[in-house]
Amino acid sequence: MSTQHGIYLHNFPSKPIVPRQTKTSTTVFRFTIRGSLCLTETNNSSKTMTSSNTLRKVQVVSPVPADIDIANSVQPIHISDIAKDLNLTPNHYDLYGKYKAKVLLSVLDELQESKDGYYIVVGGITPTPLGEGKSTTTVGLCQALGAYLDKKVVTCVRQPSQGPTFGIKGGAAGGGYSQVIPMDEFNLHLTGDIHAITAANNLLAAAIDARIFHESTQSDKALFNRLCPPNKEGKRRFSDVMFSRLKKLGISKTNPDDLTPEEVNKFVRLDIDQNSITWRRVMDINDRFLRKITVGQGPDEKGMVRETAFDISVASEIMAVLALTTSLADMRERLGKMVIGNSKSGDPVTADDLGVGGALTVLMKDAINPTLMQTLEGTPVLVHAGPFANIAHGNSSIVADRIALKLVGPGGYVVTEAGFGADIGTEKFMNIKCRYSGLTPQCAIIVATIRALKMHGGGPAVAAGKPLDHAYLTENVALVEAGCVNLARHISNTKAYGVNVIVAINKFSTDTEAELNAVRNASLAAGAYDAVISDHHGHGGRGAVDLGIAVQKACENVAQPLKFLYPLDVGIKEKIEAIAKSYGASGVEYSEQAEKQIEMYTKQGFSGLPICMAKTQYSFSDNAAAKGAPSGFILPIRDVRASIGAGFIYPLVGTMSTMPGLPTRPCFYDIDLDTTTGEVIGLS
Amino acid sequence: MSTQHGIYLHNFPSKPIVPRQTKTSTTVFRFTIRGSLCLTETNNSSKTMTSSNTLRKVQVVSPVPADIDIANSVQPIHISDIAKDLNLTPNHYDLYGKYKAKVLLSVLDELQESKDGYYIVVGGITPTPLGEGKSTTTVGLCQALGAYLDKKVVTCVRQPSQGPTFGIKGGAAGGGYSQVIPMDEFNLHLTGDIHAITAANNLLAAAIDARIFHESTQSDKALFNRLCPPNKEGKRRFSDVMFSRLKKLGISKTNPDDLTPEEVNKFVRLDIDQNSITWRRVMDINDRFLRKITVGQGPDEKGMVRETAFDISVASEIMAVLALTTSLADMRERLGKMVIGNSKSGDPVTADDLGVGGALTVLMKDAINPTLMQTLEGTPVLVHAGPFANIAHGNSSIVADRIALKLVGPGGYVVTEAGFGADIGTEKFMNIKCRYSGLTPQCAIIVATIRALKMHGGGPAVAAGKPLDHAYLTENVALVEAGCVNLARHISNTKAYGVNVIVAINKFSTDTEAELNAVRNASLAAGAYDAVISDHHGHGGRGAVDLGIAVQKACENVAQPLKFLYPLDVGIKEKIEAIAKSYGASGVEYSEQAEKQIEMYTKQGFSGLPICMAKTQYSFSDNAAAKGAPSGFILPIRDVRASIGAGFIYPLVGTMSTMPGLPTRPCFYDIDLDTTTGEVIGLS
Structure with missing residues (x-):
């Protein structure tokens, strides 16, 4: 076992770095060291003592090993130690195993009076199908801020869908030396939030079809008798959820027996127009054969067939509710007022009309608490809500960001990820999420790669699973420069919100100095606050120190207030x-x-x-x-x-599929469990 | 706050009880006391000191309050204290919040040399649709053994399906003063095992349709190219899971390039006969409209439609695998060899043929660890596998029972529940579960109620949601005696396995002495080892002390070895x-x-x-x-x-539905979250 101290880096250029001082005595033997990878703490004597004993710096090797190998090479720190570093006590969270904890919403109440830290959103240029390393940059930047620049930092990322994990794309924990760990727990089940969403979404779906069925086979009287059955004393009562429907109908009576036959009719018949139903069932699996289906073909359903479809779970409205809600009471209200379609007379029908809003809230009561994890370098991560900014909202949650901002406090940093390019992810972050949260970011990052810029400049098509064209592997400054029109529009669009925009150039080993400089120049010309080359994939936080310093400057020097792209009170x-x-x-x-x-x-x-x-x-x-x-x-x-x-x-x-499919050879071919060690293998 | 010590019971008859002695000093203030319910420890000075500081005795009131009110009135003990009582250290389990922990399978390896405790299975007579209190009896008996009779005890129960919880039946945590708590966590999500089963089941389902689709649209060469793509150096390799298919095909080559065109054809074409597919998708929801559906109707699926169905998740074969597996390696093997249908030439097609057995194991890797919870009186409970002995196997898991038997050790008791009547639950326990586990029960309990016996004696139909007929509320000894033919057959069938049979008469307030005596006499006449009246619903463990004493005697006096109903080596x-x-x-x-x-x-x-x-x-x-x-x-x-x-x-x-439906007024109408306290309300 190696007991080397300090940091060993290969091929890393320029700039002095500011190493974070930590107490080493308690932490240096935390890590098991396997193969050629190991982690060490710096053992500088404690010049600037900090309260943290969880931070550490990865020792890297080149070429960068497979993501799962890097992830498995690190013994994660017990999550209660990560929590302690954030001043959280065991009352503030629920453990889910040793490396995950759900941070309880009550933390927000406790910290109500505390001031927020800086708020940074990470978007990107228009990506290739291979992805441009937005999650990796988000994680790497936080490793730099926390483990190298001595800042309080929390990373806010979204829980990945299991569909892509077993399909084409693989996991979403970052990559190289910038990852959330344990990577397998991050990519699989996590703490069950998406499962809860699936369960809630599908309970509502089942309630819709069952209700239409029961209404079609029963008289008003029979329906009323079942919905408000008399108790032993012959008395009927409304359940609490029924009052929301009664209110909507303008009925203020509280005793079911006082309803007139007309009121009974209005109360018991939702009279759902089957053709208007927009609520679909969901599944967190890439199952293309569920894109269009016919249900109700069993003999007991008496011919009440209908065409419908499954979406992938992360596209459920309930995921968007989770991302945008601010409290238990707010979530209860939002879930109850979800509209599933219209009545035949054109009125919206809600989950509370179906009596199921409370049950949905109960199913989601733990999901509202974000999950605390850690990066490879021991900085804290909050995982919450889901991906897919193309077909969904695709931002991490307001709740997680708020908790994080309070936990880091003034001078601390919260880095939150918005899905895909800034045209969709950052736009939705600003105009939807910030509107509901009332939070204001100081800095927006746009992640760019030479590869994607070359594609935008006219390079050949890039496809997953196919070798990259020669154009992407050799220097071509002209192609890069031509592609910067994409970057420039993302910069000016993002700048219009009033934030300082920093371009993070996610460096690949094939990038040349001239290409990187071209992007830097184009970024500044387009109005970026700064443009920084970052090698967090190959070097972890150390590779993103320049980016961290630029972000710090950008956050400290905001000139303008947040401006939205559009007002709400227009059509x-x-x-x-x-x-x-x-x-x-x-x-x-x-x-x-x-x-x-x-x-x-x-x-x-x-x-x-x-x-x-x-x-x-x-x-x-x-x-x-x-x-x-x-x-x-x-x-x-x-x-x-x-x-x-x-x-x-x-x-x-245009046409957007809300249910991915499996390719001929899905990722699952490589995934297995080592039944001797219990370790997951083949996850990418 | 009341600080009464001792036990206050109302209307409880006969027999002296043997109170368990506990150290009170450390535990008496563990409990918050709300409303009229409270818990206290006995404060006898420590005559017989025990290591436990988690046991306690409930103080009961009459009439018995609603289940959720009793459950909510008790502050559960931190699960690490329950674990400590079983000599488990934090290395042996993963916490899931404060009141649930997954006990790791590695405990079995550690305790390999330890001896087992007594093993008791709880079945029942043929039930009414209201259920005869089998779970309640299982829990109550364990509360008696642990909190009153000073025995080491573990209760093994199954995780409830969320379908009935939100549908007709409600939860399954027991009832009255014999419950598993926290009742809402028990009934909702638990630690995600059923969600993992749903995910794994449906990943396999998606893999089947996707494979048929890709085979139908690609040449052998194209399929081979995708299944074994060349790497950068132009070399192909088989993924590990492919070797199981190659072996089945009798191909021992390890280099894909060595395959002949005929071998390539056999390897890449599973050639699944669509009409033979028995694998269905699942959902843990009562969704009757999924009983028969048509999938693949989207334009991209090119007309490859097919009729199929969803089952409720607990009916998945993967649930049965979970219940019957004995180790990670065994689970990997079982999941890989699950047969989903046949090839057109009649050969079985397995999950490993589809390349997905490893991924299924990875999805199930945490589910194999049973969940530790507690009863109202602080005795430990292991929750594992699922219900529905009618359409499934319906027993709790071998893994949980084995761990429990080692943890209680010689002289300790493990009480495990088998679903529904002894004709299906106990029969499957003996002939399937005990066969695979190699375990031998000493005692089988048959739970009977006066209500169900009257029904079997010719009483009017009993239906959920409808008031009970007068016949069930007044004394009718003749009806009870006539119904005992049902009980008698369950007794003789169960006795044939070589175990001592004890009839537990689950007492209702309307039962009369004469009726109860009639059952006791009939039981003994039919060959029961004993027949005991038990009032655990109204009195918790104290109400089941007689039953506990009878079970102890039965376990200590087994005369015969286990005999199966049929040998395996016949047709x-x-x-x-x-x-x-x-x-x-x-x-x-x-x-x-x-x-x-x-x-x-x-x-x-x-x-x-x-x-x-x-x-x-x-x-x-x-x-x-x-x-x-x-x-x-x-x-x-x-x-x-x-x-x-x-x-x-x-x-x-006959006709068995594997997907329940929602009634006009499902349980969910009453279920909601108190958003101020975070407490679940209306769960039954």
Whole structure:
């Protein structure tokens, strides 16, 4: 076993770094060291003592080993030690094993009076299908801030969907020397939040079909008798959830026996229009055969068949509710008012109309608590809510960000990730999430890679599972420069919110100095506060120290207040058009269906909500093949839906699949358990 | 706050009790006391000191309050204290919050040399739809053994399905003063085992349809290229899981490039016969509209539609694997060899053929660890595997029972529950579970109620949600005596396994002395070792002290070895017929489909497996209306399926639904969260 102290780095250029001082005596033997990888603490004598005894610096090797090998090479610190570093006591969290803990919402009440730290959102340029390392950059930056720059820091990331983990993409814990660990626990089940969402979503779905069925086979009297059965003394009572429906119907009676036959009719019959149902079942699996299905074909369902579909669980409105809620009471209200479709007379039908809002809240009561984990270098991570900013909201949760901001306090840093390119992830972060949270970011990061910029400059198509074209492996400054139009638009769009924009160039081993300089110059020309080359993949936090310093400066020097892209009190179309303009579109075209839905939602009083566009992540436009910074196109809106509980209107731009499929050789072929050690193998 | 010591009981008859002595100093203030309920420890000076400081005795009130009110009135003990009482250290378990912990399988390795305690299985008479209190009796007996009779005891129960919790039946934590707590955590999510089963089951389902699709659209060469893609150096390799398929095909080559075109064809084409697929998707929700569905109707699936269905998750073969497995390696093997259907040439196709056995194991790696909880009186409970002995195996797990038997050690007691009546639950316990575990029970309990016996004696129908007929509320000894034919057959069937049978009469407030005596006499006449009236519902462990003493005697006085109902090495039909005979049938009738399947499974080499009958729980026969002890009927076998991974053949007797539905007014109407306290309300 190696007991080397200090940091051993290979091929790392420039700049002095500021090593964080830690007490080594208690921590240096925490780590088991396997193979060629090991971790050590610095053993500088305690010049600047800190309260932390969890931070550590990874010793790296080159070339960078497989993600799971790096993750498995590190013995994680007990999560109660990570929590202690955040001044959390065992009363503030529930352990889930040794390396995960759910931080209880009550922490927010306790810290109500505390001041927030700096708030940084990480977006990206328009990505290739391989991803440009946004999670990795988020994690690496935090490792730099925490383990090298002596800052209080919390990383806020989203729980990955198990669909891609077993499908094409693999896990989402970051990569190289910038990862959330234990990587297998992060990618599998975590603390069950997505399972809770699946359960709640599908309970509501079952309630819808069962209700339509029972209404179709029973008289008003029979329905009433069952919904409000007489007790032993012959007395009927409304359950609490029924009062929300009664209120909506304008009935203020509290005794069921006082209802007139007309009121009974209105009360018992939701009269759901089957064609209007937008609520689908979900599953956290890539199951393409559930994209369009017919249900109700059993003989007992008496011919009440209907076409419907499954979405992947992370696309559920309940995931968006979890991401945007601010308290238990708020979550209860949002879940109850989720609209599943309309009655035949055009009124929205809610979860509370179906009597199930309370049960959904009960299923989600633990999911509202974010999960505490750690990075490879021992900095704290809060994992909450879900991915897929293309078909969903795709930001981590307000609750997690708020808790994190209080925990780091003034001078501390919270780095939160927004999905995919800044056109969708950061846009939704600003206009939806910050609106509901009231929080203001000081700095927005845009992650760029030479690879993606070359693609935007006109390089050949990049596809998962296929070897990269030669153009991506050799120097081509002109291609990079041409591609910077994509980056420039993301910079100016993001800058318009009033934040300082920093471009983080996620360095690959094939990048050349000239290419990297070209991006730096283009970034500054486009108005970026700074542009920094970052090698956190190969070097962990040490590789992102420059980025950390730039972020610190950007946060300390904000000149403007937060400005939204659109006001809420204009029409749905005006809001859609403001976003379309930011994409570069010269206009918007609405399908007949979209027109109809916009009219209906406006009539139903929902036009004051923000907009959550469902759009391809591969282009500013609806056409995934249109790289760079397309302009002058007409953005087609195929349909418009509403997530009333989550609190947004949801236009579908072109054709977006909400259920991925499995390829011929899914990731699962490589995944297995070493039944001797209990270790997961083959997870990527 | 009341600081009364000792036990205050109302209306409790006869017999002296043996109070357990405990150290009170450290424990008496553990409990918060709300409303009229409170808990106290006895404060006898320490005559017989024990190591336990978690046991306590509930103070009861009459009439018995609602289950959730009793459960909420008790502050549970931190689960690490319960674990400590079992000599478990923090290395032996993972905490899931403060009141649940997963006990790690490695405990079994550590305790390999330890001797087992006594092993008691709890079955019942043929129940009414209201249930006869089998879980309640299981819990109450353990509270008596642990908190009153000074025995080491562990209760082994099954995790409830969330379907019934939100549907008709409500939770399954026991009832009255005999419950597992926290009751809401027990009934909701628990530690995610059922969610893991759902995820694994549905990943396999998605893999089946995706594979059929990809095979139908690609050449052998294209499939091979994708399944074994060349790496950067142009070399191909098999993933580990592929070797199980190669072995099955008789191909011993290890280099993909060495395969002949014929071998490539055999390797890449599973050639699944769509009509033979028995693997269904699952969901832990009562969703009747998924009983029969058509999938694959999306345009991208190119017309490859097929009819299929969802089962409730607890009916998944993966649940049966979990219940019957004995180690990680054994679980990996079982999951890999699960058969999902046949190839067009009639060969069974397995999960490992699809490349997914390893991924399923990874999804189930934490589920294999049973969950430690506690009873109202502080005795330990292991919760594992699932319910539904009618459509599934319905016993708690071998792993949990084994760990429990080692933890209590010689002289200690493990009480494990088998689902529904002894005809299905206990029968499967003996012939399937004990066969795979090699464990031998000393005592079998049969839970009976006056209510159910009256029904078997000819009383009017009993239905959930409807008031009980007068016959059940007033004395009618003749009706009870007539119903004892049902009890008598369960006694003689159970006794035939070589165990001592004890009848536990679960006392209701409407039962009369004469009725109770009639059951006691009939039990002894039918060969029961003892028959005991038990009032654990109204009095907790104290109400089951007599039962505990009887169980102790029965365990200490076993005369015979375990005898199975049928040997394994006879034909499938002979085994089915042996079980049918135990039901009282005079013969068995097989459908054409059943004949075909039996022939096929026999040909495939699966005839040596035990039998897991899917039969109504409401009668010995296939006809739920045939109460008492029907005989002379012909048992119809509609279909036969095989759970090769779990290890049994699975005949369907008559029509059994594997997906429950929601009623007009499901339980969820009453369920909500008190968003101020975070407490669940309305759960029953």
